Amino acid sequence: MMKNITLGQYYPVDSWVHRLDPRMKIVLTIALIVGVFMVSSFVGYALVLAFVYLAARMAKIPFRMLVRGVKALRFILILTFLLNLFFNAGTTMLLEWGILKISLEGLDQAIHYSLRLVFLVMGTSLMTLTTSPIALSDGIERLLSPLKVIRFPAHELAMMMSIALRFIPTLMEEADKIMKAQMARGADFESGNIIARAKAMVPLLVPLFVSAFRRAGDLAMAMESRCYHGGENRTRLRVLKITRNDWIAAGVTAALIALIVLEGRFVPDLVTLVQGWLPAEQTASLFFTKGLKL
Amino acid sequence: MPIQVTNLTHTYSAGSALQSTALHDVSLSIEDGEFVCIVGHTGSGKSTLVQHLNGLLKPTSGRILVDGEDMNGDKVDKKRIRQKVGLVFQYPEYQLFEETVARDIAFGPKNQGLSAEEIDRRVRAAMAHVHLDYDKYAERSPFELSGGQMRRVAIAGVLAMEPRYLILDEPTAGLDPKGRDRILGMIQELHREGRTTVVMVSHSMDDCARLATRMIVMSKGTVLMSDTPRAVFAQADAMREAGLGVPAAAQLCEKLRARGLDLPHDLYTQEELHAHLLRLWKEAAHA
């Protein structure tokens, strides 16, 4: 299951989207999410879907990978859908069963929120899949650097992130080794109830923490000896450059958002649409409500 | 046959792009009372092999018998077999976790389900084995000790399980000569005085020359040689081909023989060479 989560994973191929500036990708992803939240009709979602699908194609990322990423979060999705479905005080009732009431507005909101979540996951997955973690931390650092004026530690944050990335494989390997060493001493990580298992983790976690601290101390010394003195007065090997392609990507995204705004104006949303079909006196209870009223 | 490995093959990440065979059809046995040194270039499969002896890795194919029982057999209690085979990992001090030395050493025996008195007896015995004074160190935090002492605590943690077979993966890695001699001395004592069979992975040919009753030379996932140090070090070319060397004395012997000196072909200790060179010199002086 863990390996199906696409959020935060990097898919290392070379593509037009991969080569975009990480800053632009971050900004455009945020713009896309804002756009998704402005969608009011299915036409809008279809536009977003088309956009995401095309972007995935251009990024050489199999679309089913994005779908799998959404699937991995299906429980959250279902929960979101149900919560909105049942706990929304609408006026157009579709179904009533004891305290459970489903209204047209609730259904509408449930669909909206679920789809927004789907596209939020797809959009951000698309960004992380096409942007190496290190480029991402670079992008974040530079986007946040204007905040240095108010003492926001943008450089430190990015440095922390990149060191974490550097040491994840090392610590994983170490965890495996310690686990084996404790198993050789008869430790059992697999059986017992939740409390027994949590307790069994102590012989793994303590050495891992001790080691992480030792490594941190060593690394700090090594960094200092290589003249590290924080983010001030520093040049960078990785230079970020906004190219023509970045502006093209920005233009396409802007066009998408413009279309979303337009469809909000001209295409009626679900509630209005359904209510439009109904005779005026029926707005309080819908076609099959009577038969289904339990 | 106490430990018998038959046709052991181990493939990491089988079926994926990263697939690699670390051991290929390895068969060997370890007899009671032996001191076996396993040597091999990094990546020769030594570490993979010793992890199988303790059941930490499952063979892709092949079998490991310990005292006649299949380590990975269906009806076998793996934990019980594991107790017979103590495994000390590389840099074992990195596995210490308890608040006191005594409690850390007691971790293994506790997992064995022993009584409090028995655990206490074993902790004391294990500390004596590694030359750590119980009264002085038992209640101290293992993290306050020096690197060499920490390593001895970690080894004591395995000894306290009283394994019949003690396997050590490069027990002297990273230690200075003093720490190294201490640990090797300890292991030698255990082997001599007790009934402990020792298997030691090592990079030092000199240590192997000094300690081993038998050597297993690994290369590219297979057993290249399994013989006495004398027989192994006489094969200097084969050893070099496996990315290994021979002790300085064996090198000197080889070079002097090439210059025509009348020396046996299989000398490998300094003492032997000393005796033979002295003999030659006295003969020359007489002539």
Add this chain to the structure above:
Amino acid sequence: MKEIITVKDVTFTYEEATEPALRGVSLAVQEGEFLAVLGHNGSGKSTLAKLLNALYIPTEGHVTVCGFDTQDDDHLWDVRQQAGMIFQNPDNQIVATVVREDVAFGLENLAVPHAEMVQRIDEALAAVRMTDFAAAPPHMLSGGQKQRVAIAGILAMQPRVIIADEATAMLDPSGRREVLSTIRRLNREKGITVVWITHYMEEAAQADRVIVMNHGQVALTGAPREIFEQTAQLREMHLDVPHMTDLAQDLRAEGMPLPAGILTVDEMTEEVCKLLCQSR
């Protein structure tokens, strides 16, 4: 020859420690030399290394590196740029997720312009023969390769001295050979001064000069041949003695006229042959 590092009457006591780790140490490193510092754990050799890079500041006395006193805060970065340091654990000194970017780290800190940075990185990677691994993630490399990346990271900063603090202690024999031979080549070809801290006697034997540390003091100093003849003292300080030196001494004690100062198997072969080969 010119003195590039001067250590004068240095005492250093760690915080919370009662005993000083170094006691009145004085020594000089000549420009271009390969100096080995030998000693067992706790002899003070690693403390000495960290004093040479201004990671520690002497409690008493002075350390001067390339003309800069390490106590002088204004020249802290000069000291560290001129005297680069490699540490023991290959994993714990690599900062970046890609080899090339790790080599860049020191240059970024020194604010080297981008074009020059790229050039210096390429040169440094070539000098340690790691060009093919420029884009590799460090955790996929062997211990010896990681140490060579660390050396490249220092080299790119164009130091005059490289201080290696037990840089081979955690490596296997082939890794040790590859790191030591890399450093020796840099010493020979680029004239970089090397301070090589180790507890491996066979590594110290390859140096121009050896300093033996014991109990926070300089116990012996001299050429490897002079040092290793003093087998009794070395054993007392829990250090190894080269096998051939030992064997030659034993044979000499029995009356065989072998010269002093034999270190290697080849030297021993020649000397034994002088005595025994012609007579046959």
